[in-house]
Amino acid sequence: MYDENGRQYLDCINNVAHGKLKSWSEANDLALRLARQYTKHEDVIVLDHAYHGHLTSLIDISPYKFRNLEGQKEWVHVAPVPDTYRGLYREDHEDSVTAYADEVKNIIEHAHKRGRKKQSNLFRYRHVHKAGGVFIADEIQVGFGRVGKHFWAFQLQGEDFIPDIVTMGKPIGNGHPLACVATTKEIAEAFAATGVEYFNTFGGNPVSCAIGLAVLDVIEKEHLQAHATEVGNFLMKTLKEQQIKHPIIGDVRGCGLFIGVDLIKDKAERTPATAEAEDLITRLKEKYILLSTDGPGRNVLKFKPPMCFNMEDAKFVVETIDKILSDMEKECLNQ
Structure with missing residues (x-):
């Protein structure tokens, strides 16, 4: 990376070269719409300190943002980050994985007692599926081979882990504003059945699609x-x-x-x-x-x-x- 004076910098951030171009937030906003239409419920479980975009709908589910603004909505439920270093359950806990998963289970049970239903979750999807919810995997920063072991970061959870909705952005266009939402046939059909289509002026344009395909080619060939x-x-x-x-x-x-x-x-x-x-x-x-x-x-x-x-x-x-x-x-x- 270079500044206005031609000085070269080694970039370890990878998030500043095209600071005025956005698309990730729209993908996550659409994912929320899909989930809500499919489940007929509004509630969301998110991880503490999470950030999922700058739109109003996404600030509402981003503890990183809403704690500095109007606060937490009653339909937003915050689960602890599964951090074994400084989190709620640390490396000396006998079964931290189950303990963190049970936190999500407890959130669901508590919400049901209050007459609320879950719509999506960003952590332990088995508990959410059992409760009738869907799982959204936000791959905006971690997808497209960045984690090395797998192409998608959600695959780190095991071969049997399959999200209901996946959102993609940032690396998909290598600096070009491009995002994508992938989901199941059932969820897509439930959304289409409303008769209210999703429309985006530049969505699906051939230039952006060609750039996305070129990025995939480079990831594979190199x-x-x-x-x-x-x-x-x-x-x-x-x-x-x-x-x-x-x-x-x-x-x-x-x-x-x-x-x-x-x-x-x-x-x-x-x-x-x-x-x-x-x-x-x-x-x-x-x-x-x-x-x-x-x-x-x-x-x-x-x-x-x-x-x-x-x-x-x-x-x-x-x-x-x-x-x-x-x-x-x-x-x-x-x-």
Whole structure:
């Protein structure tokens, strides 16, 4: 990536090159319409801190946004993030997977007692299916081979896991504004039966479709999914080596070319090192490396680079982070 003065930056964010072009939100909005028409219910379960788009309908189901605005609607139900590092059930829990799934089950049961019904969910779909709901998989950031092991991130849940609706965007057009919603025949027919069609002025236009097909061809011909596995494994390995060296790194997690580095103030309490993370991001930018923070504490370094990100890029980023953290540690000792 280059700025207006021609200076080159190593992009580890992959979300700023075309900041004025949007399409993902429309895909998720349509997914909600499909789910509501099919189930005849309104309620939604989402993960805490989630963000699914900038439209009003999506801000309402995005805890990341609505907590700073008008608050949570009564038909929105928030499930805890299945985070075994700093979440409700951690690595020392005897069965954290079941415990997090039971949280969704309890939300459903509580809602039923209040006379409400679920329409869609973004976590444990078996409980939702049993309750008559449908599962929406938001693949906007994680799809198209980024996780390496699979083409779609939802496949990480197992071969028997099949969402009812899948939304796609961002990488599908490689910078061109393009999004897609895939669903079952039954859900599509239920939506069509209303007689109120979905219409978009530029939807399905041949130029965008050709671009989407070209992107798929490049992913296949250049073996980008396998590339994400190879480079991602290397990046994960080298970052974990830094975790041993630098106490501020509490956890390194992720899959393929989607990795988070959790910065903490102390090992016992795992207090988010928010200020330190921001300082690190600023110093990286001074070294012409673009990286961002995420998470409720804004302390998690988020690696989501372009799929062409290679071994040399990964090595350079980690070496630079190592040097900056060493400098920060020395400065702290000298204070």
